[in-house]
Amino acid sequence: xxALFALAxxxxxxxxxxxxxxxxxxxxxxxxxxxxxxxxxxxxxxxVLATGAGSEAGPRLWYAVGAGVVGPAAMLAFYKALALGPxxxxxxxxxxxxxxxxxxxxxxxxxxxxxxFAGIGVAVLGVVLAGGPELRGAPVRRQAVxxxxxxxxxxxxxxxxxxxxxxxxxGLFLALxxxxxxxxxxxxxxxxxxxxxxxxxxxxxxxxxxxAALPALAFVGLADVAANGTYAIAAxxxxxxxxxxxxxxxxxxxxxxxRGVLKExxxxxxxxxxxxxxxxxxxxxxx
Numbered sequence: 001x002x003a004l005f006a007l008a009x010x011x012x013x014x015x016x017x018x019x020x021x022x023x024x025x026x027x028x029x030x031x032x033x034x035x036x037x038x039x040x041x042x043x044x045x046x047x048v049l050a051t052g053a054g055s056e057a058g059p060r061l062w063y064a065v066g067a068g069v070v071g072p073a074a075m076l077a078f079y080k081a082l083a084l085g086p087x088x089x090x091x092x093x094x095x096x097x098x099x100x101x102x103x104x105x106x107x108x109x110x111x112x113x114x115x116x117f118a119g120i121g122v123a124v125l126g127v128v129l130a131g132g133p134e135l136r137g138a139p140v141r142r143q144a145v146x147x148x149x150x151x152x153x154x155x156x157x158x159x160x161x162x163x164x165x166x167x168x169x170x171g172l173f174l175a176l177x178x179x180x181x182x183x184x185x186x187x188x189x190x191x192x193x194x195x196x197x198x199x200x201x202x203x204x205x206x207x208x209x210x211x212a213a214l215p216a217l218a219f220v221g222l223a224d225v226a227a228n229g230t231y232a233i234a235a236x237x238x239x240x241x242x243x244x245x246x247x248x249x250x251x252x253x254x255x256x257x258x259r260g261v262l263k264e265x266x267x268x269x270x271x272x273x274x275x276x277x278x279x280x281x282x283x284x285x286x287x
Contacts, residue, residue, distance in 0.1 A: 002238025005230045006246035012227035014253020018261075019220045021254075023213060027203045029079050030194055033072060034187040035210060036221030037180050043222060044177040056171035060164065064175040067161040067228075068182020074154025076190060081147035096149070098124060098248035100156025101163070105240030115283050116242060123245050123280025126252070129273025159244060162228050163235035172232055176225055245280070252277045 165175035234243035
């Protein structure tokens with residue numbers, strides 16, 4: 001069950017990243033983040049009311065608040081790093097956040113077997129290569145590297161925090177709702193600050209472009225929410241080290257989605273990375 005839910009997380013995060021990447025070509029990135037999260041809040045709020053999940057409120061929700069604060073900050077750092085480039089270096093480095101939940105898992109007592117340790121190493125290498133790292137001729141600014149590592153730590157911290165935010169399914173609904181409300185507050189404040197500095201909140205074409213993109217924005221927001229939920233279940237069902245690595249295969253999904261939808265050709269290093277990620281998955285699942 002751990003492997004199943006963790007792989008579902010990779011699929012959902014990969015598709016959410018792919019959809020978000022497409023949307024940011026037409027709509028400012030902060031607006032994509034805020035609007036998609038607002039739509040997720042509306043859906044989650046309805047679920048919380050319908051299931052009576054509010055009765056699950058307790059101290060664990062502070063983990064959800066922490067995830068809600070860290071998530072947008074990590075995303076902003078990642079977007080800034082992507083702007084500084086090169087993307088072929090930034091994108092794979094961003095996936096190294098898996099080190100955070102894996103370390104937490106080892107600290108709390110996870111002891112993977114030999115095959116699983118091998119699978120962790122192979123899968124992480126595969127994820128990095130699947131991003132298509134530029135191994136030569138790609139000057140990297142120190143600020144881009146620092147921002148990317150900061151984002152990676154943030155992404156990994158969100159994984160660790162959300163897995164601790166609840167112990168029941170209804171409690172998970174409430175935790176995800178609290179996380180998304182916090183996301184909206186933090187992201188909204190960042191958007192207002194950006195506008196105050198002369199940035200744009202609306203794309204060329206105005207509100208009509210955002211309205212037309214609402215179904216896609218809803219998909220991105222809800223896929224991200226669902227991914228957090230399936231990861232929390234995976235981490236509770238089995239070893240966090242296994243759940244975290246399998247959940248971090250999402251760059252492979254994003255690369256394959258770009259290949260299938262946008263007809264982007266995979267570079268040799270990306271194809272090799274996808275293959276290694278698959279081998280690592282098999283080792284983790286069978287170890």
